[in-house]
């Protein structure tokens with residue numbers, strides 16, 4: 001896979017350091033573009049469809065870990081224009097199944113060193129993650145998760161209302177609320193990251209290693225001959241490639257259809273909202289599955305809210321008043337004192353949901369056509385581990401053990417990896 005594509009416009013990426021900061025301050029020179037533009041070539045070793053965190057991480061690890069250079073990432077829009085620039089950036093590994101816990105833990109570990117690896121400040125803050133339980137059924141699921149987590153070496157435990165109150169003093173943990181809080185699954189390594197920085201950091205580092213990123217390049221068709229993928233047709237021309245990787249999340253089933261591969265995925269919109277910034281008062285990420293709401297506070301002081309997916313399948317990315325109204329009423333059940341804060345913005349993204357709420361990663365019935373999809377409402381945190389594993393699969397032809405359970409064949413073969421209890425409204 002070695003050899004350089006390299007027809008980039010503009011100087012190559014420059015390392016960020018205290019020295020380069022001083023030099024730029026003195027010379028007042030422009031910083032080079034974070035990634036370069038290229039002419040679309042007629043062939044590549046690997047074409048990655050989708051410039052979200054999954055596509056960019058896959059391309060980066062292909063170049064960084066396997067020496068691949070003739071890699072193109074094509075996107076119909078812009079870097080991070082899909083879910084990767086619209087999510088609420090929660091990172092955690094306290095899932096329900098051993099396969100899920102091991103996989104997401106690898107991602108948390110990669111996030112811990114990602115700023116140094118990419119030479120880009122991704123602002124990963126492990127502030128702790130609380131999943132509240134308001135009924136006995138939820139307590140049971142939290143205990144189950146805590147035990148699976150501990151067996152996999154993950155820091156996770158069930159705590160009571162008094163300990164919750166210490167972690168989130170402004171939360172109403174009294175017994176007199178409509179939905180009293182009985183306990184919570186507390187996961188100290190969970191936290192938030194700056195999603196744009198992760199996307200840009202991967203794009204910049206991949207570019208520096210020779211990966212070509214082609215924005216505004218829509219895939220219109222996928223060529224398959226005798227059961228093998230041979231290339232893609234894009235809005236900018238034809239590309240031949242022996243390996244094509246589908247990293248298009250909410251659009252994944254449309255892209256797979258082009259190759260004649262059917263995915264058990266339904267796309268639903270998911271909305272989020274952000275308030276004006278206020279002084280820091282909320283350290284942990286707080287999630288309530290029963291109230292269909294979660295909240296965290298960014299380093300800038302804004303509260304970021306999310307909820308469940310919209311209850312209908314759609315490719316629309318419009319916000320709705322119903323969402324804001326429901327969100328406000330549910331958040332105020334938890335933290336009544338924020339009633340006067342103003343919501344600044346709300347937005348929506350697309351979520352590709354599978355029947356078992358676990359992703360689909362690996363090979364398909366079409367040789368050379370790989371998928372890294374089914375990321376639902378929880379795929380941002382998975383970007384590093386999925387990218388690393390997909391790059392290994394594309395480079396070696398062997399499915400890494402970490403993602404073996406998430407293959408497409410599990411659906412017809414009835415080997416589901418049920419994560420609904422830990423994935424829905426947990427992000």
Ligand SMILES: Cc1cc2nc3c(=O)[nH]c(=O)nc-3n(C[C@H](O)[C@H](O)[C@H](O)COP(=O)(O)OP(=O)(O)OC[C@H]3O[C@@H](n4cnc5c(N)ncnc54)[C@H](O)[C@@H]3O)c2cc1C
Nearest residue numbers: 052053054076082083084087088090219249349379380381
């Ligand atoms: C509101 C919201 C909140 C969320 N919160 C969290 C969270 O807190 N934590 C978490 O882990 N996850 C969260 N998620 C989920 C997460 O955002 C996604 O799972 C993840 O970003 C998917 O990344 P991706 O790289 O696979 O796809 P995306 O980032 O969606 O990228 C797919 C790309 O494919 C491109 N594309 C589509 N069709 C074509 C085509 N025909 N040709 C070329 N390109 C094409 C799109 O333009 C897009 O850029 C949230 C999602 C939303 C919407």
